[in-house]
Amino acid sequence: MSFEIVFTGVLREGFSRRQGIDTLCHRFGLNFEQVKRLLSGSRQVIKRVEKRQQADEVMYTLWQGGWNTELLLDNCVIFRSEVAQTCLKRQYSSDQAVSIGLPDVWQCRDDLNPRAVLQAGDGDRHQYVVILKQARQELPPALTLPSYATAQLQQCLARVEEGQLLSGPSPSESETLPLYVSEMSAKLDGTSIHYIVAHFQSQHNFYAIFLWCEGNTFDEQRKLFSQIISSFCLEKEMLQVAESTVEVTEPS
Incomplete structure (x- = not known):
């Protein structure tokens, strides 16, 4: 290839x-x-x-x-x-394990999620991305990617105001890794927020990419968000458990 x-x-x-x-x-x-x-x-x-x-x-x-x-x-x-209508500049996670393409104006941040291995955004346009990682060795061996995605989404929806799953997790095309994509919505300080969430599976880890913006601008950003998801690359596999671990149990 x-x-x-x-x-x-x-x-x-x-x-x-x-x-x-x-x-x-x-x-x-x-x-x-x-x-x-x-x-x-x-x-x-x-x-x-x-x-x-x-x-x-x-x-x-x-x-x-x-x-x-x-x-x-x-x-x-x-x-x-x-x-x-844009090309993305590659940014690398804090552990150098993964990378993703982001628009020039997006800046790296440290205030979105303390467990993220990569977080960035455009504060002026209220567009953000967070990447989380969890070692598969911490989870039941039979846990599948769609089951993991479903469990993590359920946890997220329970933690936000008026959380609602809009679609997915559904399988999607990816150049290299298995991929499931979902959409969800929530309220933040009275403002409607729309998320697109991508879950990838590698040999040793599950990865979750959360991209979001205000609900009234999501349709305009859908193409950009999809382009960002498509740019996700695995740089190297790391077996150690990172601080980005998200506690997920297999749904019954």
């Missing part, structure tokens, strides 16, 4: 051709002939990598310089920056 980055030759709105060429020359070290071939008009695969995070870094640099790209996995297009 390998990822292929396709240079489309299409500039982002607001960028001039000169700005785009400067990026290719100064950030990627291309000479005049190489730039000329790249801008010949045909879509070209410019790099093949084994890891999604490597591809994201290249696409993010091109995005900053004004260029749109596409990402292929096994000859299928899985991402188009022109459609997504």
Whole structure:
């Protein structure tokens, strides 16, 4: 399995051709002939990598310089920056075990959840993400990902005001790890909050990604939140129990 980055030759709105060429020359070290071939008009695969995070870094640099790209996995297009209208900057968890792509304006935080291995957000737009991890060795061996997701969601709903499960957990497509996705709502200081929750399963851990914003803006952010979930990558497995552990018991 390998990822292929396709240079489309299409500039982002607001960028001039000169700005785009400067990026290719100064950030990627291309000479005049190489730039000329790249801008010949045909879509070209410019790099093949084994890891999604490597591809994201290249696409993010091109995005900053004004260029749109596409990402292929096994000859299928899985991402188009022109459609997504943004490229994400990769952020790493506190234990370096996982990473995720987030918009430039999102800042790392430490006040959302003390058990999180990664937490960030855009305070101006009231958009946030928290990633939690739990070692599977602490749980019953037969506990499945959907059962774990259901149990954790039940705990969350019991702790918030007017918590309501809107959908899921439902299986969803993922490039590498098993994935279940859910949506829930709650009230915070009288404001309606809408969450999308992604549960991943790796060899040694369960991971939960909570993304949320105000309910009246969720439909606008759905595509971005889905893009963030799709960018989740496992960097390395760690067997030790971290402070991000969430107590979950198998539902009866």
